[in-house]
Amino acid sequence: MESGCSKNGEACPQFLDLIPQQRDWHVKREDERRHGSSEEKKLELRLGPPGEDNWSIKEATKNNTRERDESLLLLGYFSSMKSNGKQTHKLPTPEDHPVGSALSTPWTKIHQHNHQQQTQPQSFLQFPSTSPQSLLVAAKESSQPCCTKAVDFQNAEKKAFSPPANTAVPSNSSQKRTAPGPVVGWPPVRSFRKNLASGSSSKPASETPSVVPHKVANEKPATQPSGKGLLVKINMDGVPIGRKVDLRAYDSYEKLSTAVDELFRGLLAAQRDSFAGGTENKQEEEKVVMGLLDGSGEYTLVYEDNEGDRMLVGDVPWHMFVSTVKRLRVLKRSELSALSLGSSKQRKIPA
């Protein structure tokens, strides 16, 4: 270790004692920063013009190293972002995106978010400069249980910012490892866990599809399509008892929609009667299930296809739908956003 240090001529002893007994570290850290800045300047100079594919983060951080004055503003910005519930730090919610975007890879999604995150600060540079104090205040607010422990850090931050903060220094040799698309093997989770967001177990495509029995009342595997009569199960949110429809009896989505309306109206009525004591307005019920296909009603119709994916009804030609549909479901529209449609191997949501 020591030999490594002396070879490089870096101020190694300065780096000792990161967490000192008596907070000496904060002082030392400042020294190290000043001393280390020449090293970091060297590294800065090594940053050549970026190659073809760079992370947006890299570009943004490179910009930031040149704009030290704005780093304080950046800090203020981030701290106010933090105290606003950190919405901007999170990935965009599903409501922000059309359903189809759920298909995009994890990598591009996160990538896009970084674009957002990194480019925004620059547009906020006009804001009145928020001093490190606000950062400290924000830090206090946002981390209540550890606020006493964060005190040390606040002092460190104060000192750290009096010399302009040296920001991160990525080297240009890292260009090689920046990939434009999804990164293989990242994040490092086993394939068993990969499809959990869609709610299913990860089934390798080569496996024979297994029928998963459910313990929701009455659910049994869907019947296979035969020459005549294609009976598929249809369930509706809030209704524990499902129905079966014969898809061959219809030749269009509109007819199917009407039939589904009728099927469930009765059931909903019966349910409401038993719950609410029979004072329901029949007309209200009838309205409820209309608008299944055009997105205007309270409910929407989805189906599960032969690959196990959950799909919105109405996208493909009717005959194609009939040949791939395995079961139907009527969902509340409010629940739609909570699902990720179209991703592989959906888990069936229990009624």
Added chain:
Amino acid sequence: MFWGNRKTLKMNYFPDEVLEHVFDFISSHKDRNSVSLVCKSWYKIERYSRQRVFIGNCYSISPERLIARFPGLKSLTLKGMPHFADFNLVPHDWGGFVYPWIKALAKSRIGLEELRLKRMVVSDESLELLSKSFLNFKSLVLVSCEGFTTDGLAAIAANCRFLRELDLQENEVDDHRGHWLSSFPESCTSLVSLNFACLKGEINLGAIERLVARSPNLKSLRLNRAVPFDTLQKLLMQAPQLVDLGTGNFVHDPSSEAYNKLKSAIQRCKSIRSLSGFLEVAPHCMSAIYPICANLTFLNLSYAPGLHGNDLTKLIQHCRKLQRLWILDCIGDKGLGVVASTCKELQELRVFPSDLIGAGNAAVTEEGLVHISAGCPKLNSLLYFCQQMTNAALITVAKNCPNFIRFRLCILDPQKPDPVTNQALDEGFGAIVQSCKGLKRLSLSGLLTDQVFLYIGMYAEQLEMLSIAFAGDSDKGMLYVLNGCKKLRKLEIRDCPFGNEALLEDVGKYETMRSLWMSSCEVTLGGCKTLAEKMPSLSVEIINEIEQMEFSLDDMQKVEKMYLYRTLVGHRKDAPEFVWIL
């Protein structure tokens, strides 16, 4: 007179049996290995009395040598593929076949009783051979293995008459949905542990009910998702002595009869300390388990994405004695705050990512981790997938929890800096290694320069395993680690700018380690060749999935994947085409 001359008193005045008895108290593999190095007579006594052997790399030694040295072997643990195989970085068919081991052991006189395999290829033939060759075989544990089907399991069930443990963890099993469970004969009543949670197919529900009913010693039962709720209730009625339960499908209607029955069945299970599964679950179902939460020490909800923040926190508030918690990041930072204020005994926390397609579900940040560190001072093992991390948070965590043995942080966005300061996370990780003097395993992520490796080399004296991805600036980074971490055994690196200079600086170091993995780095074929020449005791494998023709000619070409390991038996003979051993 067996005292001999007092002036030249030697240790071998103890008869062998006495030493053997003393050695019985030494169970750790490391200690037994040390014992065997003391002198020839201790070596001899130790090897005859050794019953449990751990082989961390199945290619480092041969089954024949194992058998020759330890004739009393009863329990063998073998590991095959490198760790990064978990993340699809190692092609299938790379290797790690268990069959030669079982074949050799079967031919010998070894009375194998326990076999534990990790990341190995296990065929049905090997399972069948295993089941028929060892009369006293008691325990089979397969972790992250592949290559077998339920037919192999049927053979184990049918032929291992005294089977106590069949534990399948996260294996890729081809489920033929045969009646493997029915293969357990009626006379089999010895089961203590049965875990088939990773199987995807249906099982014969009657068979599992009967099996549990005739297994009075059953302590651990983990079901797969094909086992429905009311079967679970029946099983619990038969096995109130369970200590460890993994539910299968946990979906039901809370107003149903089945639900009430389950509640009363669970209440009888006063010994359950460990709970997992919930492979299918809905929030309203969880209240059924509240009665047993107070005594739980291990809770694994990491396969239950249907539970969101509030559901999870409501549940966790009942679990005051938790020591280990595996959970999805939908718990959120606030949820982790609840964990921190409830689970004061917490030692191990694993927070897995629930959303890998970026649909914007809840995730955790540095806040959650800081809450945990403040509330759970006994924390010593962490696996944390998060959206972001700050140096400040890591420094705080390091101060609050100096007892980390395992610290694995994965920021989902590689090379992401501290979002507050825009700096690399060198200081934060530096604080961790400086504070946690007992740190044995570390995984890094986020934006990192050579600096973090300097810290690691200086402070991480007990570090045995280090995983690095998208980090560092130059060879110096890798050198700091190789020079500084004296106890390093496994080093795995991907997508870092470390090249030949770092690789070749101290070739002897690799003999002190189990293995080194480098992929998408700057190491060239020439560098690997040089290393292989200098160190014949190492096996240097180049894993190359693209066309071999052009590749083999150019020493300057960068190597896509290199895996090297020390070995006593030379190059393996079972390497596939795409693996080139230098």
